[in-house]
Amino acid sequence: MGLIANYNLRSMIVRKGTAAMTAMGIAMVVAVFVMTLAIAQGFRSTLVASGSPENAIILRKGSTSENLSAVLKNQLPIIESLPQIAHGPDGRPLASAELLVIISLPRVTDNQPANVPLRGVGPKAYEVRSTLKFVEGRRFTPGTREINVGQQALTRFKGLALGSDVKFGSATWKVAGIFTAEDASFESEIWGDVDLMMPAFQRGGYQSVTAKMTDPSVFESLDAAIAADPRLDLKPQREPEYYADQSATTTTLIRVFATFVTVILSIGAVFGAMNTMYAAVAYRTREIGTLRALGFSRLRIVTAFLAESVALALVGGAIGCVLALPVHGLSTGTMNMASFSELAFKFRITPGLLLGGLLFSALMGAVGGLLPAIRAARIPVARALREI
């Protein structure tokens, strides 16, 4: 294989202009592939990061999201008294009854009103969600009209800076602190005291209860306990599963779009690769004849040209990955179909995604190189040698 591999590699270098153009065509396809899927990846991981395996979110039976759920006030103590719920050092159960509403705030970039999720939370919310960290200020004081603002919400919407007054729900609220949540969706939210949010939005009950379990393994018994209690028409879900479901609609939409665009675009690039390889075979007819006369089998010729095409495509794929890399970490926002509000997220390029891009480019090389390689192998030796 040494000789033939060397031969193909050198031939590629001889025709570096054409090879570079073909590789760049494939690079563009891979770059589009990686970038669009990085959006889906970022969106999904932002929501998935919101869930902790130790937590369960309890919604009304049949509700697919918090917006569509309702938990009655008198159901909260029943949930809190379940033995599967963990307790804090002060002996109080680690459960947060929550209300999620949407308010409209002007965006920083274009001053257009956008839907911002506002979460009313219980006093234990910050113990239940341990990833939250304050970068400025402090937690809101329960019983006062104070709010905490997520880092992403602060940068995307107007008038949320520490200490400013925000008007919604026929009252004025003071921003007491800014928090981060390790890139989770909570960073796009505003948090306040649920007991003040309910009257402000004329709501008579909660929408969900998020609770820390004593151990992730007690989930089944928690599920059974809630199902067994006739007073609770509720159903717990593991938090990571819940948030993965929440991301499904938008992620699928982006993936469908990305696949549609890249598959069609890749056909164009494959045609390019095919042209190049056909030309390569035509230029080297005599050389191929010589190789065959020396005793190299047809199979060897096919694999050699196929390998050349795949190698060329892989170079393109690698360039494409490099071209896509700068978008990693770029922050953007879109409407989350499941909550009807804006969710900020970052483009996220994972090693798996890059590997996928490389595999995709190899596939394009293989498809584009196959027919020319077969043609190369089929050239009759005598005629090939006679050619000038």
Add this chain to the structure above:
Amino acid sequence: MKFINLVLKSARRSKRRTALTVLSVAIAVFLFSALRAVLDGFNAATEASSSTRLVTIRSTSMIFNMPTSHVDTIRSVPGVQDVTYANWFGGIYKDPKNFFANIAIEPESYLRMYPEIIVSPEEKQAFLEDRTGCLVGSGLVKRYDWHVGDKIVLKPGIPYYGTQDYPFTIRGIYKSGSSAVDDQTMWFHWKYVDERGAVHGQVGWVVALLNNPDAATRVSQLIDEKFANSPNETKTDTEKQFQASFASMLGNLNLLLGSVALAVVITTLFVAGNTMAMSVRERTTEIAVMRTLGFQAVTIFLLVVGEGIVVSIVGGALGAFVARLIVNGEFLQAAGGFIPQFGVNNWNAVTGVGLGAVIGLLAALIPATMASRLKIVDALRRVA
């Protein structure tokens, strides 16, 4: 013009190569036209939205309702000619995946104020007379194979509509008369939903028709002032602004789709440029012979450029034609109704062919320069 035969001859020289180039340009133009059409779909919905209709929602957010008394207050504002109201019902048809807009309306005034909803007088009458009747869009009918007279059941998706199912009878099928209204919506009686729900006397938004579109700003201020400092403050905008802010929530589509389209064009430039360069290199001797015969360098340049443009216009026309043929309203149902209808129109197709020509021109520039600068002696001495 007398060289057109020569151009066509050289394009036919390597049929396979020309075909592959034509196809790759066709694919680029196809993608470009489809992307352009999606963006146009969003813009068209905004453009066609009326600036004589004002939409009033709760200032907090449109997910909150307001009492029906707001409707009469808005009716009394000077400059308002007609008023109607509606509620987002958010019902689920069999499975949450079957997403489509289903909206409770005050039927008479709503159909009066939205002439874009085109329905026959008989069907309209049947709808108005049946309190559990509904009007469905022609697109929805195709999607679910519905017929007039069919019963459909929606599960309420929002808690305050209670938990029991809502049966409806299809009384009519409407067609959309403008991009402002899509053909994927189900309309039914506000009263029916109000009676059956858990909360009564609530409307989601109020639409007011203006006497004079120039008064939009003043009238919307007047409306919002009426409810200032009440528990249900409002925010009023023209339908156009409303639609624009809704589209902007999906994120920066212009940038996203624009960069993808740019990548498409660049990819094709690489592919087509490469092919042109290959074919020029192959014809080195031939070009040298032509120069010897007295062809000017500039003629050679134009011949190569002409070949590039011809090949890519053919590709562009093919791509635009296919896009025009298959990318229509039913395309991309996967979007689940949040994306306005779109289809490649003639204008998108023409732009696509134009783009094809530009790709051909740019791709041929370097090879054409190569060909026209050829040193005759060197080229003739070379063995191809």
